Amino acid sequence: MTKIKLSEKQESIVNLNQGAYLVLASAGSGKTRVLTERIKRLSDSIDGKILAITFTNKAASEIRERLGGSEKISKNVFVGTFHSFCQSILELRFKLLGYKKMPHIFEEDSDRLELIKQAIKSVPFFKEIYDDLEPKKKNQYTYNALQFISTVKRDVISAEELAESSENEEYQYLFETYQDILKSNNAIDFDDIIRLIYELFTNNEAVANLYRKSYSFICIDECQDLNKLQYFLLKALSGNTIKDLMMVGDPNQSIYGFNGSAPTYMQEDFVRDFQAEKITLDENYRCSKSVIEASNELMNLNVEAINYVIDGIFEITPVDTEVKEAEFILNKIKELINLKTHDDIEGEINYEKISILARNKFVFKYVEELLKEEKIPYYFKSGNVGIKFSSISMKIFDLYFRIKINPLDRLHLNKLENILKVKDVYNFNELQDSKHPISLNINNIINDCSIDNLHLKIEELKKLFNDLIVDDDEKKLTLDELEDFANQLIQYKKQNLRPSLDGFKSAIALGLTNNTSSKEKGICLSTVHTMKGQENEIVFLIGMDDGTFPDFRAVNKGGEELQQEKNNTYVAFTRAKRFLFVTYPKRRLMPWGDYKSKTISRFLKPLI
Ligand SMILES: Nc1ncnc2c1ncn2[C@@H]1O[C@H](COP(=O)(O)OP(=O)(O)OP(=O)(O)O)[C@@H](O)[C@H]1O
Numbered sequence: 001m002t003k004i005k006l007s008e009k010q011e012s013i014v015n016l017n018q019g020a021y022l023v024l025a026s027a028g029s030g031k032t033r034v035l036t037e038r039i040k041r042l043s044d045s046i047d048g049k050i051l052a053i054t055f056t057n058k059a060a061s062e063i064r065e066r067l068g069g070s071e072k073i074s075k076n077v078f079v080g081t082f083h084s085f086c087q088s089i090l091e092l093r094f095k096l097l098g099y100k101k102m103p104h105i106f107e108e109d110s111d112r113l114e115l116i117k118q119a120i121k122s123v124p125f126f127k128e129i130y131d132d133l134e135p136k137k138k139n140q141y142t143y144n145a146l147q148f149i150s151t152v153k154r155d156v157i158s159a160e161e162l163a164e165s166s167e168n169e170e171y172q173y174l175f176e177t178y179q180d181i182l183k184s185n186n187a188i189d190f191d192d193i194i195r196l197i198y199e200l201f202t203n204n205e206a207v208a209n210l211y212r213k214s215y216s217f218i219c220i221d222e223c224q225d226l227n228k229l230q231y232f233l234l235k236a237l238s239g240n241t242i243k244d245l246m247m248v249g250d251p252n253q254s255i256y257g258f259n260g261s262a263p264t265y266m267q268e269d270f271v272r273d274f275q276a277e278k279i280t281l282d283e284n285y286r287c288s289k290s291v292i293e294a295s296n297e298l299m300n301l302n303v304e305a306i307n308y309v310i311d312g313i314f315e316i317t318p319v320d321t322e323v324k325e326a327e328f329i330l331n332k333i334k335e336l337i338n339l340k341t342h343d344d345i346e347g348e349i350n351y352e353k354i355s356i357l358a359r360n361k362f363v364f365k366y367v368e369e370l371l372k373e374e375k376i377p378y379y380f381k382s383g384n385v386g387i388k389f390s391s392i393s394m395k396i397f398d399l400y401f402r403i404k405i406n407p408l409d410r411l412h413l414n415k416l417e418n419i420l421k422v423k424d425v426y427n428f429n430e431l432q433d434s435k436h437p438i439s440l441n442i443n444n445i446i447n448d449c450s451i452d453n454l455h456l457k458i459e460e461l462k463k464l465f466n467d468l469i470v471d472d473d474e475k476k477l478t479l480d481e482l483e484d485f486a487n488q489l490i491q492y493k494k495q496n497l498r499p500s501l502d503g504f505k506s507a508i509a510l511g512l513t514n515n516t517s518s519k520e521k522g523i524c525l526s527t528v529h530t531m532k533g534q535e536n537e538i539v540f541l542i543g544m545d546d547g548t549f550p551d552f553r554a555v556n557k558g559g560e561e562l563q564q565e566k567n568n569t570y571v572a573f574t575r576a577k578r579f580l581f582v583t584y585p586k587r588r589l590m591p592w593g594d595y596k597s598k599t600i601s602r603f604l605k606p607l608i
Helices: 008-014 031-045 057-067 071-076 082-097 109-122 124-131 135-154 159-165 170-184 190-203 205-214 228-238 264-274 289-299 322-339 361-373 392-405 410-420 428-432 438-446 454-468 472-495 501-509 552-557 559-573
Strands: 021-025 049-054 077-081 215-220 245-249 277-281 313-319 354-358 378-380 523-527 536-541 576-585 587-589 595-597
Touching: 008 031, 008 277, 021 031, 021 264, 031 049, 031 057, 031 071, 031 077, 031 215, 031 245, 049 057, 049 082, 057 077, 071 077, 077 082, 082 190, 082 205, 082 228, 082 501, 109 124, 109 135, 109 170, 109 410, 124 135, 124 170, 135 170, 135 190, 135 228, 159 170, 190 205, 190 228, 205 215, 205 228, 215 228, 228 264, 245 264, 289 313, 289 559, 289 576, 313 322, 322 354, 322 361, 322 536, 322 576, 354 361, 361 378, 361 523, 392 410, 392 438, 392 472, 392 501, 428 438, 438 454, 454 472, 472 501, 536 559, 552 559
Parallel strands: 021 245, 021 277, 049 077, 049 215, 215 245, 313 576, 354 523, 354 536, 378 523, 536 576
Antiparallel strands: 587 595
């Protein structure tokens, strides 16, 4: 890895000593770089431990990679997301939180929707409303109920506050019922992971003190994304003991408002509660002159381009339809690849140096079709997610695996019963006559699996799938998914000294074992949210028509939601190191067959 010479300003932040600091820095100013160098310096010079929190597994592994794997760093520095930090505590202390066995994470939205549906049906007030709704409205209702549960958790709303703020006690019942159902499955959801540890630190002074004494410094990246629960967790962890915290963030990159995040937790609460000193960093090391100028104009900023020698490209191109947009992009890509080199781009221009970004994944439809047709390699960038199997045999395996390691998990047991159309998923005769007789063999294989023999079980499964699956496409898909699972096991064992099946399942759910870099071959297609914190040489930002980006719902709501869309456009712009090509269709094909006229995104109007 090339050694970067830090600027004077960056160096001064790296060398700050004790105290609380808020580093407000614009995109590409080297926030992550500075934070990493600071952690490195601290770990060399102090004896205590350092807690470094990021918002994505990808960012955490990048920081870990840059820190290197010396024994001192491995022992003294914890780098991870809020979820992985809290999960590591939960695995040790779940009994203190009222669980007899380690609770399992229900990570999939579909699982949580199923649970909230059960909760709605057990509270008469909600059941009555729900039963009278048309099917489409039922889905929206369930989704809204789930949002309500999340809000209660993320906004740290207590039972009393809930009772006071709602029109009646029914909402409190709904919340409690959902939690009870989770608990009866010995399960938790993502928000619970942080909420439980916040409760532990708040209610158990002795345990909180253990962690307070253990960590001397806390560093947090991307703090504009903090929500109330995460900020409260940090406060509860710090207590009156930890006073050395550094938060770095960029209010202009605040794009997770829909998750309860707000830059005010760093800019107001942190500054007030910790008497934090504010420092600004307004240089841009990432982007070319053209990209910085466009971003400055977009956000009305005055960021300095350090790399002024590189002009780069910023272009906005209107195209007739989405099909034409896809053709334009494909032609441009071919042109760039044929160029092989360009003075502005380091090394050969290849597919890995190109990213295509959009507001949401639906925008990629025609581009993806063309990439496939032209046999150009590409992949979809994934966020903090675990594995989602699509082959039927791996789905069955996953469900057996879940109920094997968490026998209280009725939710997945029911799912398995439904897939197999059996009453008892362990009954030999029923399985043999079931819709998927392979389930009998799968069940036999994982019946006595343990973390020590799981790799052997995977080999048995491989043989089974090879022998029994007839359809070639299905066989390939199943074997690919099994291999992915096997790779995740290897990753997990590398990361954990005391591995367990429970721990492995949680690590998968948190996306900690997902080695994405091996799958990231070719052109990267990503939503802007998922690309946050990352960069590429050449970026295409597509579908920049008003109503798509900004999203029409934000346009209708206006205010903060619209501002977040603008911030999201800024995040998209500043992912480009050298070239940024922006496109929008002047007409969009609607699902019912008509074309609708479109205009350029309101944010881009001043730039044309
Ligand atoms: N002093 C420096 N000299 C040269 N390059 C640098 C320097 N500091 C940072 N960089 C490079 O600039 C780019 C942006 O750095 P980094 O990702 O740390 O920024 P950031 O502020 O976290 O970005 P963002 O918030 O936009 O995701 C990286 O490619 C990094 O290696």
